[in-house]
Amino acid sequence: MNFTPLKEFFAGFLRTRHVARHFRRLALLETLVQTGVNREMPPGLTQTLVRAATSDTGALLHRLDSRVEGLSEEQAESVRALVGLNEVEHEKPLPWWMHLWHCYKNPFNLLLTLLAAISYLTEDMKAAVVIGAMVVLSTLLRFWQETKSNQAADELKAMVSNTATVIRPEMSETAAADFGPKDDAHQSARETRRIELPITLLVPGDVIVLSAGDMIPADCRALFAKDLFVAQAAMTGESMPVEKFAVQRDANAINPLELDNILFMGTNVVSGAATAVVLGTGNSTYFGALAARVTTTDRGPTAFQSGVNKVSWLLIRFMFVMAPLVLFINGFTKGDWMQALLFALSVAVGLTPEMLPMIVTSTLAKGAVFLSRKKVIVKRLDAIQNFGAMDVLCTDKTGTLTQDKIFLARHADIWGRESDEVLEMAYLNSYYQTGLKNLLDVAVLEHAELLLELEPARNYRKVDEIPFDFTRRRMSVVVSEREDHHELITKGAVEEILGVCTHVHHDGTVEPLTAELLARIREVTADLNEEGLRVVAVAAKEVPPSKETYGVADESALTLMGYVAFLDPPKESTAPALKALAEHGVSVKVLTGDNERVTAKICREVGLEQKGMLLGGDVERMSDAQLAQAVEANNVFARLTPAHKERIVRLLKANGHVVGFMGDGINDAPALRTADIGISVDTAVDIAKEAADIILLEKSLMVLEEGVLEGRRTFANMLKYIKMTASSNFGNVFSVLVASAFIPFLPMLPMHLLVQNLLYDISQIAIPFDNVDEELLKKPQRWQPADVGRFMVFFGPISSVFDILTFAMMWFVFSANTPEKQTLFQSGWFIVGLLTQTLIVHMIRTPKIPFIQSRAAIPLMVMTAVIMAAGIFLPMGPLAHYFKLQALPPLYFVFLPVILLAYMALTQAMKKFYFRRYGWQ
CATH class of the missing domain: 1.20.1110.10 (Calcium-transporting ATPase, transmembrane domain)
Structure with a gap:
């Protein structure tokens, strides 16, 4: 009989603390802040960050031996050879002799050693030899186990490691065509290419691109920022995201945490976009300075x-x-x-x-x-047992109950009739946005390329954009075709778009948005929802070409053009998976930001019995005591914000449930961290993967049942x-x-x-x-x-x-x-x-x-x-x-x-x- 698997498996395979440290930078930062660890940075690091914040871009790049187009691969390799990998010290493995000592120094081995010593002193050599052999065997066995575990952990980390978008010079002409028409605004972009690089390979001087959902992989200085909001509560204790800019507004600021254009390793982008240059990596970051002050920091016991x-x-x-x-x-x-x-x-x-x-x-x-064979990567071993204890699974709708493949089913005017003009505007909006392109954007771009012989983007240049955020639930781009005016094109959730519209466009005419028209529009969108379509409204307005920078305030007095409607069919495996989970005592609750009609239809199609639906507005009005009762009585929750999802999960836990949460977006990160077991997918945004305990290489409820x-x-x-x-x-x-x-x-x-x-x-x-x-x-x-x-x-x-x-x-x-x-x-x-x-x-x-x-x-x-x-x-x-x-x-x-x-x-x-x-x- 072959016992090799036996030896391999009982070797431990994953050392919990080792894996947890790599995947929980945010947890470390939060713990350091909460436990009062001294947050003063070394004077040299403080001076470096302040100097970088107040320097002009050219001088800073010159000092870093870099340029706007970024470092070449050869330059990056040279710098990496000098400064090492982008890892903080506590993430590095222990020396073998220190590891061996840690394997020995447990109470049981110390007790055996004492017993062996007593046996030796009483001249019972046989007992001393047997006991000593037990100590040596136990220590070496654990040492071998954990050495194998570290190797396995490194392999797993490589599979789910986060990446950064890095700019490299000398982009090919073929790739340059993707940037659209030739103009001065994009000339610098034509000379570069963007690559995805593991964050451990970043070096000072690298120029990186950031957008919503990205983890900030090193200490950076923003070179360009557009509506950039960064969550750095773990760093400063501030609960609200902080807006960052490309310039330092207060030249006298000396506290690095108050610098307007410095981005810290371990924080994350909530909304907006930025280009930044890396200032420091690994132990030379603020995070590294904090981590060096503690030997180990783990989450509280589960x-x-x-x-x-x-x-x-x-x-x-x-x-x-x-x-x-x-x-x-x-x-x-x-x-x-x-x-x-x-x-x-x-x-x-x-x-x-x-x-x-x-x-x-x-x-x-x-x-x-076993789970790795099922395309499941376990970041924290304890999560496996939490799987067994889980009695409530909260999951998003899109991609979990449905196929995670969105098709553009309709592009219609305000009365639901097919309209190529609406498709063209939706295409321009999706094409020119540089933030987090979701599945809806991909579906618009793919559909339009099949439908249109000539890409409409070739006739336009991009002026500016107003990135998406989860409060407005819309995003806008500003484009220009003939330079005599600018066109602001907005797409987003129907209610949010209607809230900023004053007119409607149909049959070639524009007329005011009256109460009667509004009621009829809502009937049209409701009918589309009843068909199981997800409806996104498209609006626009022409503005004079008097400025090149636009903001949220410009999203007003818009004209509703129509809708693009998407179909995300339910997965064939969803219904049997839900049935299997129910048979094993796991109740499924759907938590989605989508509207209630689409959600209800999908739930019916997959056989999830709706026991009550609660909307985000209802959640907002309820006290914790009221919501704690409501989360038990309802199993479908729609129109939720990220805060709503986190609150529902927290109250389910307070009611005594062991709660799993499955999500893949930046809006899911709070709930992922709050749940007993956070589940994400390898295609999720960085912050979601960072917060999760389990990474699925296949987004399937059937895998969860296993x-x-x-x-x-x-x-x-x-x-x-x-x-x-x-x-x-x-x-x-x-x-x-x-x-x-x-x-x-x-x-x-x-x-x-x-x-x-x-x-x-x-x-x-x-x-x-x-x-x-x-x-x-x-x-x-x-x-x-x-x-x-x-x-x-x-x-x-x-x-x-x-x-x-x-x-x-x-x-x-x-x-x-x-x-x-x-x-x-x-x-x-x-x-x-x-x-x-x-x-x-x-x-x-x-x-x-x-x-x-x-x-x-x-x-x-x-x-x-x-x-x-x-x-x-x-x-x-x-x-x-x-x-x-x-x-x-x-x-x-x-x-x-x-x-x-x-x-x-x-x-x-x-x-x-x-x-x-x-x-x-």
Whole structure:
């Protein structure tokens, strides 16, 4: 049998902290601000930023040895060789020797080292060698695991790493044609080309292009900015986005955070567009200066981490209570306090859940590998278990319930009749905007190229644009054809466009927008919505060519030209995926900025029963208490802003749900960060990918359903180990206490306990690969530490009953009742203890009858058989005297199967009682 996958998977695959650091720059900045880390920058960095802000563009570029056209590839490589990659120091891997130390310095290894030292001082060299070997094996195993994990993490990071749009000189003539007609305004653009570059490759002097949704990849100085708003709350604590400009308005400003034209690494563009030059990268950024002040900063513990911690401390507290009892009972009854101390320490090691971290990491890693085959990249391992616990999935409509392929279905005048003039205006608007081109823009451009023989853009030049933002929900471009006037063309959400229109255009005439016309227009757009079309209004106005810069205030007194209507058909896989999620206890709620009619139609087509719809306006008017009730009663939410989405997710969590959120836009980022599990796609904007825990390479609800099932398998397998460890530890210690009180010698030597513990631990490494009963996958699963304690009390004493029977058998049947025959007694209990402890996982892994109604996976069956055989071989084989054991008489092996079968039967009977009364998670 090939165990290479076993070794590969239990190697951990992903080291949570390592991955989390790379993908959570925003979380680091927020934590630094919230915890009061000193935000003063080194004087040299402050002076550099202030000087860059106040310098004119030519002098700054000269100082950086750059130019407006950007650095050439050769120049960039030379600078990169000097300054290194664009990475802050804490993201770099530890030196191997420091990594090895971190792998060693955990409480369990320190406890074992203390035990080995005591064994050496008491001249018990065999025990010292065995214990020392356990420490070395544990440390090297973890070191190897995490080294492999780091390599895997680097590969995953490369798959989902963010990129920046970088300007390089010497663009080809073919590419230059994409910029439109030859004119002075675009002459510089003709000499450049734009490339997507991983942010780690940026160097000082690179000229980059920014638009809505982009992460700012380094400290930069804006060279050009148009309605540029940057969210830098994590940097300054300001809740509102800050507008940035290409010039520094206050020449006396000395605080870098107040500079108008400096953009900081780790912040993000909310709206607008900019061209900027990179000033500093890596540790030379403000972010790098802050990060250097802390050694590590992680998010607060998730529900998953808290659950694991509570269970671990439950077992450790149990150890701290029971180990001293063993010490005092053996010390007083045997009189050998050094031997009693050694034995108590061995018991402590046996009680220590030393395999818990590895089992948890290995099980999660196995889930990550499984999901990677399903085109899912796991950025944070804990998210896998959160999949299993998730009971509410909030998702956008477009691209999730629908095909993520928008078709331009209609281009019509205000009465719904086909109009090429409206298509031409929509084309000019989409063609000339430089912000975030969404799927609607792509659909307009593709449709117009098929329909029109000559591109209308060839006859126009661009004057200016007013970028899109989520408050206005529209964007405008200003173009000129004959230079005697400028045309402002606006497209956006119907209501927002109607709000700035005063006239309408139809049948070649323009007339005022009256209440009657407005009512009829709304009927036309409502009819289009009922057809499942998403309607975008197009408006325009002519203005004198008196200026070259336009703003939001110019979007007034417009003339409504008509509409472009888009069709996004539902995916064929959506309906079965929603049904599967419902069958597994996950309710789906649709959160969209789209209008209610289109949303309702799509929900009907995919079989999502609408249990109530809430609009953004309703959300705005409700208090938190009212909305907390409304989010339970409704499952469709339309016309939402980003703040609405985040608020709904937050209140669902406050109601006790484990909430997943799936989104890919900048407007989804707040909700992604608020959710228990943020899900995005590889084509999402940078800020959405940064905020997410899971990246899908395929935007499909069916993939999520598989993730939910894998999360539940992961949880069930972790819980098997925890329940089995807790119950067997409780039983073993109870047995030790009984034996210590009534037997005149140690029931088992410290070495026996350690060897038994080592073999038992080895048998558990196959748990991540175990099968899980289908019944355990039907409902969401969460950590319930109180259940672990109850389970321990119910099942632990069962093993003690058979341990005491074994004591009686060895004492009365085999006359192992004197210190001279203690080796025989210890050998008899060694085998029974190891075999019952190894078999318990098969009893606890399922509420069904093991081996008959529910069979473990082959790796676990094989490991169980191997360890049980090793447990019998040690006393019976040639190594027995090394471990201070001895061969047992044949009669012992007549009683052994009876004890094991009786133990399994009693455990099964207790399982039925426990299952009926408390259920089985």
